[in-house]
Amino acid sequence: MKTRLSGLAAIVIAAWALPYGLGTYTIHVVNIALIYALLAIGMGLAMGISGQINLAQVAFFGVGAYGVAILTTHSGYGFWAAAVLALLATIAIGLFVGIPALRMQSHYLGIVTLGLALGFINWITNADITGGADGISGIPVPTLPGIDLSSEYLYYYLEAVVFAVGLAFGLFVVHTSLGRRLRAMRDDSLAAGSMGAEIPLLRMTAFLLASFYGGLAGILYGGLIRYVAPETFSISNMFILLAMVIIGGRRSLVGCVIGGIGLTLVREWLSDFSTYAQLGYGVVVVLMVVFAPTGLAGIPARLRALRRHRRGHRATRAELRPFTAYEPVEDLAQEPGLLRIEAITKQFRGLRALDEVSLTVDAGEIRGIVGPNGSGKTTLFNVISGFYRATSGTVHFAGTDTTAARPYVLSLSGMARTFQNLRLFGQLTVRENILVALDRTRTRAIWRYALWQPGVIAQERRLRAQADEILDRYGLTDFAESPPAALPYGIQRRIEIARAMAARPRLLLLDEPAAGLNGEEVQQLIAIARSIRAGGTTVVLIEHNMGLVMSLCEKVTVLSSGKIIAEGTPREVVAAPEVIEAYLGDSELSELPPDQANVPQQDRAKEATS
């Protein structure tokens, strides 16, 4: 902490002293570099943090700069009034450009945003109000009492302050609730949605942040150069900006800043050989993408990992500690029909994955859903948890109709799920994975980021204390700072359950929780599931492992080809001829005595699935 503070102090002093050692031209270049660094932060927040391929950042820059130019020269506003209005205009445009992100992602979004940026460039080069290709000159000098901002030296201090506040705010966002959700959305938007993250609003937030920084940079540019023309906002500058973010490291704001400042300086330094410079950074982008996808900012971590790898295992071995049971709730909520599914049909083109499925789960149950592969079990979960919209039929959860509810709504109303093929947030630590689910605030609470930051910090403290508790309960404390992908499979499965339970759900859906677990781990799973139920959470699980289902569930529902073919106690179900036929195909071959299905877990009941 002390070294950090002194490091920060050294940077502040260096930034303060910097202009004293620089000539007039160099300080101009530094001023430009700071503007690009701000732009790069916005780009990094959208692309690296939130995973939204935003190729319109240069247009946001342009809207800010042209906004100030038009409002001061045409409409006669003062610089600061114009700046505020221009910033608002940029954010409005940013939200508009972000709308397509609600419907498409990845390269689709890239092409659409690039197209819109091209449209903006087309407009500024042709409109009268923007001065066409000549641009707008004569933007007034921003005024500050007692400081003459026409001096580039003094303007540097204005920029440095805005930049420092902007960077600090960006880092604050990234490392607290909002940024964590954005990163979770980037890693796996489906899982993030099922943890209560409002994906559409978060995507718009990403564009809001990108345009906010873009607008800020544009305003500073207008005040510095006092002249705007289309060539500053061209597509090739967009790609340079992209190069800055990729070379610096898109997932780290500090990396984006390093890329922004570094590339601007190099570009200025090589301005006589601009084509060779362009060739150079194109090559560097390609090399970075192939060999160092995390950019310059990611290199220290990669080196550390390499060194650790060479040195072998760490001295202190992390271990999975035993699970601490939940406090049993005395009076399990007597609510019949916590989950009521009526005549659900799900059609995928020609395939009827679910056919008039009706099912009621009472509060306090542990319900097993079994069935051969392709019988529609996971589809049923996806319909219940809001990933799929049923073709017909209704789903009621806790008394309300949730047939058409989005996953985040269901999560907020007390439903949690795990996934068959593990959907942990790969770039987040285990602790952060838990924190994402713990965080029950709605996205609209982000106003606090603008107006009441202490509230965010207080909430963050609370969440972290709770996360420690959950990590401890699930025996995961040793892995709190590890990325989940580096951990053994069984531990990842447990993290998924811990994450789902962090939301304190009333209903927990487990999709094949025992897949890939060894015998001992299955036993632990049974204990965990029992304790979860005793703690007052109803459990529904899909499982192939018949032993697990037999020993855990009081009631089992059997699906086959999208239809429910049997329901009852495990013993009844195993004896039902329809079930035997569905599993073995031919009832004559199935001389399976009911006892045999009660064999312990290590048997994995493979015979039942094949």
Next chain:
Amino acid sequence: MQDTFQTLVSGLSLGAVYALVAMGFSLVYRTMGLVNFAHADIAMIGAYAASTFYLTSKLPFAVAMIVAILVTGAIGLVIERVLRPLENKDFDLMLIGTIGFGIVLQAVAILIWGTTGRAVPSPLASAPLDVFGIRIRPYDLLVMGVAALAVVALSFFLSRTKRGAAMQAVAMDHEAATAVGIDVGRSNALAFAIGAGLAALAGGLVGPMLYVDASLGGALGIKGFAAAMLGGFGSINGAVVGGIAIGVLDSYAAGHFQGYSVLVTFLLFTVAIMIRPTGIFGERTVSRA
């Protein structure tokens, strides 16, 4: 009415070029899931190369075109080889990698051909035909004809030849394709080379219609991508329909909104793609998450 048809005709010939761009783009996308942002710049290199061999080396237009196609095909092979480690892994990184290649190609073009562009005279110098009062340039007909021929040839290649069938198999499931003995790397390289060749064809053909300079790729490319998206990513038929749609839209926008045609085109395109993100023939889900 006559104006409308006149616009339609010029839109069709430009649309044929966009369709060629979109086709190469889609071929690469469906085979290896790679969104090749350098595609546009490959087309630009193709335009320059074709015009150089045609104007400077005095080769016949058709021969110049073939040489240009070979040159860009080789560039395609290089790009594919460099980015191969990322194939089927990180989608967004691959996309950014191709943008990097685009930057490199633009710089190379400026180094070789300079910053001033060039106008390429039409190889068919005859006077425009007059059909019911609509003036049709013979060159426009040539462009449409060549584009149509390319569509037929590509479809034939994909459906009737062994290598084409292998490429289709890789597109559907690259692991299963490996299992049945298809060399996925070689198949991808071939797809990339053909895609680059189609880009060069588009670039070479558009040379006499537009002005050839280093920024040609930008204009041609983004509209080509838009065409591919509108038609449905990865669909060859979609690329043709989308290309013509964007060409006609572009030509109407140019007629009615003059300077703001690009803005109008992309706003309309955005609305269309918002309504139907998978495009006309697209069946893939858009959100890959």
